[in-house]
Every structure is written in C-alpha cells, then in structure tokens.
Amino acid sequence: MHRITVLQAKEALRTKKISSVELTEAVYRRIGAVEPRVQAYVHLLRESALEQAKRADAKIAGGEDAPLLGIPLALKDLICLQGARTTCSSRILDNFVSPYDATVAARLKSAGAVIVGKTNMDEFAMGSSNETSWHHPTYNPWDLTRVPGGSSGGSAAAVAAHECCASLGSDTGGSIRQPAAFCGVTGLKPTYGRVSRFGLVAFASSLDQIGPITQTAADCAEILNVIAGHDPFDSTSARVEVPDFTRTLDRNLQGLTLGIPREYFTSGMDPEVERAVREAIAILEAQGMKKVEVSLPHTSYAVATYYILACAEASTNLSRYDGVKYGYRSDQSASLLEMYTNTREEGFGEEVKRRILLGTFVLSSGYYDAYYLKGQKVRTLIKNDFEEAGKRCDVILAPVSPVPAFKVGERIGDPLQMYLSDIFTISANLAGIPAMSIPCGFTRDTGLPVGLQIMGRHFDEATLMRVAHQFQLATDFHTRHPSL
C-alpha cells in the first residue's frame, strides 16, 4: 500500500478502498522499516499527521473533495510549517520552530494533504550530496553506499524509498532535479516566479524555486496545480495565469520539436548516462517529436556565473543569522562582535562558510564590478542563449548530471569538483526557465537510475509535464523500485 502514487492514493481514498489514517499509518510503518538505512527525514510529525488524516477521512465521509485530500506528503526542511522545527539542516537553526506556514505549506494543507515530516537536505541547500547536513547524511535507496544527490536529497530519497507519496523540494542550481535523477524519481523546478517562496528559507533569492518531487509526471501536475500562483506575500511571485496542468498531459507529442544542445554532450560524461539519455531521445522521436540540434554557447561559463551570483546572494541572505533574534547563539562572548563571529563560526558548517566568504568577497569594495556585475552580465548571455534556442524547439533535452549517484565521501573533499557536477542544471536557474528530471534508464554495470532533463520556455511547465507523461506512458523506468 505504501508504494502508491498521489493519483492512485486519490482514487483509493475516493472509492474508500483505504482511509487516510490507514494510508498514513502504512507510510509510518514503511518509515520504521527503511529509515534507519535511508535517513531521509530529519523530523517526523506523526501526531499532527494522524490528526490531519483523521480530518481528511471525516471530510471524505462527508462527501467533500480537495485536490490532495488525505495524501501523505513530505516537506524539505527549509519550508516553514507552523509549530514544527525548520532547521535547514543547520546547527544555527536547530532550535527554530516556525511561527507560521510557508505559502506552499498552507496551500498543501488547505488542499487536504497530510504532512508526514520534514526531509533532510544539504545545510542551507548548499551541496549536491546531502553530506553537508548538520544532522546526518541521507543514503541513496538504490545503493546505500551512495549519495542521494542534493540539496533536496531527503525529499528525493523519501519518495524513492516510498516513505511518502510525494514531497516538495527547492532548486537553486539543480537541487530538485539532480537528487530526483540520482534516486530514480520525477522532479520539477518550475519557472522562477511560478511558486511563492514566502516561508522558504532563502538561499539565493534570484534563483530559488520550490517544486514537487514525485513518482510520476502526472503527480507533479497534481501538486503544481495546488502550489502555483501569485501570492501577495511574495513580490517575486508572478502575476500570470495558472493553467490546469493536468489537462494537457494526455495530448500526444506529434508536432512538438525537441532541441539537443550540442554543448551538453561533451567529453566527461559517463558513457552509461549518455547511452540512457540518447535512448530516451530516440523514444520521444518515435512518439512523433522532431529533433533539431541547438546551441547554448555560454554553457561552459554557467558554473562560474552561478557561484558568483548564488554565493553573493547567500552571503547577504545569511547575514541575518547573528544569534540575536532566533536560532543558535554562542554563549561565551564578551562583546557583540564576538557574539556574532562565535555564533556564526559554531553555527554554520564549512560549506556554508565557504560560500558566505566567496559571496562576501565578490560583493566587497573593489571587486563588485569584476565579479558580481560581470556575473550578472554573463547571466544575460546565458539567458539569451535559451531565448534563441527556444525559437527553434519546444523543449530542450539533456542529461541532468554527467554521472550517476556517486559514493558517499567521494567528492566532499573537493568543493570545485562538487560544484562542477551541477554543470547541466545550473543554467536553467540562471535563465529562470522551468526544467524537470525524469527517470530514463539505468546504468548497466551498477544498476543506478539515470535522469533525463527536460527544459522549456518560461511558464510552459505544461509542455514539460506533457512530454514527461507521454514518455512515462511508453516506458517503465519510473515504476521500478529499489530493493530495500
């Protein structure tokens, strides 16, 4: 029962084959069985979840309906949930209990969802492996000696291990798509501005976006329907029409064009990743899509641009953690300055400090033009690349990551190598376009999932999910389960 998708759960609840309480209890039994090995969660919310499940059952009995009524979901631990800890997997927020709901959390709740728990992540979403979490690492359900990806590694692992029906993650440079690829699940980073970030702990405000991690593209559409849309509490949320994303899933792919960016198929890619991605492209061509080659000439500058801009924004956003108003405070300080520096020294992990330092440097007097302004200009070039490519195709297809899930400990000692593993996902954030990851095969030698990335035009998530859904109708990669 714990293996069901959001859509299957909806149907089973509607036809009263199961109750939400039964489903929620099955999820907690599953968590009890696999969590000691996977460690996807940082806090469980059993008591409130069972309350929400009971209320959902009462509503179902009363003939009420809501988009996610009674469905067990998980939230990445940087999304505020009233009365629950929101730690960002950082010591500095370890004792923080949110006094309010993030807009996405409020929307899930009013859609009837049951919030099972908060999932593990890289500290402040800075990392690609979940190894920078202050709490503990998370392990890949397909191979427990490997990382689940990051930074939404807990959210992806929880879905892959069936410890919830679906989850929310956040994506600043690939943090939904890369863990979705590593864990063999479906993940969507919506267009910048599509989903409110009110109540999302900020990392890089011009790049961050919340999105669903699910077993299927159809489930992604169900959840995006609930969380998308303008929010008066987030001035960067876009005032654009929100379509019913489920309505266009069933349209076939005839007449659509897929673009293959030549810069994404270069040396350095694992041959098994390349094989799986090319086979997936052939499947979509067989479904009627026309293939064209496109060029994104500034791709090789994306990582450098991203680390300038993301770290600059992070250094500003994280200056609020000073031990004064909430969170951790170092208690052995003689002066205010010492309290700040001690609190931040003890409260932040090394990767967070590395990025704060880089961000502070590129914004500092004398270096702003050479680095930060330069980065913003190169961002324009990268955005223009996508606009040009978008004139020639409806979606751009590429790998999500050049490699499948790597071993725990393999890359953590070399920060630049870790950053370079985000090469294929970062550009979508810089350009603000929607992008998703779907399972498209497995490596033959190690049996690890491979992700296909589908990128699209601003606010055209519907076409992405349509392509993904049609691919999933023709393939069974998304229905395979890790043996845990």
Place this chain on the structure above:
Amino acid sequence: MSGFDIDNVALLARLRLEGAERERLGKDLETIIRYIDQLDQLDTARVEPTSHVIPIQNVLREDEETRPFASSDYLNMAPSEKRNHYEVPKII
C-alpha cells in the same frame, strides 16, 4: 585574481576562522576564484546585467494595519530577552 585576503573577508562576513579551517577555506577559495576568473574571457562591455529574469516591479499594498503576531511570539524565539527587548552582550 588579486587581493583576496581571507582575514579581511572573514571579518566582513562576521566569521571567526582559525587554524586548519582558515587554511583549508583559504586554499579552496583561491582555487574557486581562479576558476571563476575565466569569465574574463568574455567581452561583456555591451551587455546589460540581469538581476532578475522576470520583470519585477515594486509591489505596494493598501496601507492597512495588520498584526499577525504578538511581540511575545518574536521574543519567545530569541536566545535572550529582557523586559520586552532582545538582549545582547554590552555594546558600549
């Protein structure tokens, strides 16, 4: 890249770095800054910077008084508070 001074940047960032960590981070950052210096290869003299990818205007709402939280809700989260104020080590 020139002039990267780890101690000055750490002070600006309000981070106290010492010993092995200071050394490690300093080395990492020098490598990373050398890497990001590759942007110098691009001529961007005529390129406008992008700070946000979608146009964002200032958003104003009606000036209505709202009070979602009592001040005690905020103060209860503070590591230290006294007489309805945040308490910090002595400044003067």
